[in-house]
Amino acid sequence: MIRMLLASMLAALFAISSAAADTQDVYTIPNLEVDETAPTLIQAREQAMASARLAGARKLIDKITLYEDRIAAGGIPIDGELANRLSAAVDVQEETAGAGRYKGILRVVYNPRMVRAHLDGLKVPYVDTQAPLSLMVPLAASADLEEAWHEAMGPADPGALAPYVTSNLTGYTSYSDWYALSPEAGSLRARRAILAELIGREGTWRVSVSIVTTAGTEVVGTTAPASTLEDAVAATVGLLEENWKRASIIRGGDRTQAKATVRYTSLAEWNTLRGALARSPLVSDFRTTAVARDGAVVTFAYLGDPQRLQNDLLQRGVALGDEPRAGWVLRSAVSAAGVP
Template sequence: MIRILFASLFALVAMGASAFADTRDVYTVSNIEVDETAGSLIEARELAMASARVQGARVLIDRITLAEDRLQSGGLVVDAALADRLSAAVDVQEETAGAGRYKGTLAVVYNPRMVRAHLDGLSVPYVDTQAPKGLLVPLAGSAGLDAAWREALGTGRDETLSPFVTANSPGYSAYSDWLELSPEAGALGARRGILAELSGVDGAWQVTVSTVTAAGTERVGTTPYASSLEVAVDRMVALLDENWKEVSVIRSGERTPATASVRYTSLAEWNTLRGALARSPLISEFRIEAIARDGALVAFSYAGDPPRLQNDLLQRGVSLSENEMGWIVRSAVSPSGEP
């Protein structure tokens, strides 16, 4: 038991570090292009940094809020003063400087506490918790197009609300289920599958997106037409992010207190289940009341109704059911808790 408790303590620290990494991914905006000219190189560089902060803040706010909420608030204006207040650091990805001109590609990291306070002050709902990482399966009508689509997708994305890693294994199809995807998903740390089926012709590409979990396959939607495969990727990511925000955004401050028994067969499974509960955007005030070798008692508050919470956890590979003793949390993936 002592060994299990020490291992659990280590896992708590590890989970905290992982959550920090997830938060940094959401609050980092990379690949911001700047090109400024001034009387001196120092002045040009300062103008470029200020421009990057403003551009990045607009991208970030759009990333974590819904268009309908931004519109209802009258529009979320970002000026240089606000962007400076919200930002934490500016990183240089590439730069060319000289003769009063600064040109480069920058990344800006924003302060979560300041951004949240700003949106809370305006009563604008937001979602800054990432969806479970997905194993993204590129699908296309031919081998040549499949290769081009895979190249455009790259290895994956982290700086998004819907992070994914691109599948390496061949042979998947639009009918692949979680049983088929789960071995590679587990190896790459993914908790769900994402089918991305490309269609169209050069200059007019569309992507039909579906998510795959232990509960089955659910169609997310189809992107607008894109002029290139690179734009098609961006629109696919936007579609996934919008879908995640719509199912995760919390518009009410009301929370329902709850307790649940967590059933597991290994420390790895416990870590997976606890992480899913702690990272759900619907759950707050998560705490462990008691822990044993094969089970734990947890308490938390949740927003929305039980079906919504069940659906959110199922996306993370977690089953939430109820019996005469109360709520039971188990792995929806496998007895070991691994995909």
Template sequence: MQAIRQAMQWALAGLAAGAMSAAALADNPFVVDGVAIDARADNATEAQRTALQQGQTEGAVRLIERLTLPEDRMESDLPVVSADEAASLLAGLQISDEQRSSTRYRGVLSLEFDPRAVRRYLTGLGVPFVESQAAPIALIAVTERPTGERVLGGDWQEAWARGGFEHALTPVRLVPADSVVLEEIVSLDPIALQTVMETTGLDQVMVLVARQDAGNTRAAGVIVSFDAEGALQRETVDRVSVAGGYVDAARAIIEPREQAWKRASVVRDMSVAELDVSILFDNLAEWRELQQAVTGASLIQNARLDAVSRSGAAMTITHRGAREQVMAELRARGAVLAEDETLGWTVRSR
């Protein structure tokens, strides 16, 4: 009887963790930051109303472009988002850098959109979309001054900090400039990079150097990781050169990465499949993390808990998309879906 009671306690704890999964995620792809607004009108109230409407509409357009591919938007003949439609998708907003006069209103918006409303909107228009995020990458920003001197952080880091890129489908996590040594980072010192990965808990580090001259910004870098044997692996980040500031250069780096992630993750066939899986864990904390990874995956429509013990659980999941797409999304969430010769399909910690 005691064993049954303990098993039920574990099951309820896991279900609670699953219910909290959306709130527990640090990054929200339905948030759009840094939307600048500026409008004039005959009076202050009308200027503010116009500015907010314009900002909400721009934010909705940015979100839709983040979640969808250009060819799918064109194929679906996606209409222009109206102010009323943008407002209906919105869950909340914050205003910063607010400035007003009798005829003008300015500020910067951070907009949070309602995932359910956005899904209904895009599904109703027949536009395939991706809402799952890739595994985040640790980012070390190096600013190159006009003199050629390189410094950790600086304006380049500030651009990443205020650009809302943690909400991208390919999110980044900024590494504090005072936690690393410039010489070790630019030389790609393996020990220093391993320390960054251990500190952040991430598997990849992106080192980016950027410089601004006469209104143009150039940036380039490398993504590093370590293979199973501990050898350093490098992936070149394509050089960008934009007419604009550091935030524009950051967007130019993130956007092609998002496009590649969407093309690998998008599901156009809406049919579903069931899969019996065994969730394997060593303790309650690991069980909660794996339960959260599974129940929070956008491609998994339902996860039924069939049985649970102190070291494993049996679940039946209903998913959209190809099996490889489900595996990729779960891996990005810290879980590995793989087929075992003895146990069948299993989910373990990455």
């Protein structure tokens, strides 16, 4: 029992550190292109850093809030002074400097507490918790086009609100279900899959997007026309992030206290279940009150109604059920579907 308790404590620390890493990914805005000239190289570099902080801050606010909420607040103006206050660090991805000119690609990391405090002060709702990791499955009408679409997607996008790892296998279709997708998804630690079917032609690409989980397939929608494959990727990511924000942002309401039994078959599964709860934007004050070799009792508070909580957890590979004697029971929906 003592060994199990120590393992549980380590699992809790791992879940907390993983959630913190997710937050850092959300608050990091990469690939900010800058090109500044000034009387001296030092001045040009300072201007470039300031330009990146400002552009990144605007992208971050758009990333974690909804358009209608920004409009309802009268807009969220961001100037250089505010961008500097919200930022924590600027990293150089690429740079070319000389003769009073600084050109490069920068990455800016923002301070979560400062950003949250600013949005809370404006009473603008936001979500900075990532959706569960997804297996991205690029689909297209021909093998050559699918290969180009796959390449445009890139291997992964860990910093998105809806992060993904791209599938390395072929043979999937728009009808592929979780049973077909779960072996690869499980090997990449993804808890759901995204079918991204490219349609149209050069200059007017559109993407039909669906999310596949143990519960079935949910059609998210189709992106607006994009002129290039790279733009189509950005539109796909934007559509998924918009879908996640609408599912996760809650405007007010009381938190409901809950107690549940968690059932698992291994320490790894217990750690996965804890991590899913820790990452849910609906859950807070999560505590373990009892733990055994194959089960635990936990308490937590949640926002919204039970159905919304159930849907959110299922996206993360966790099944929430109500049993006559035990009450709420949490178990791995992924393992139940035959995925390790």
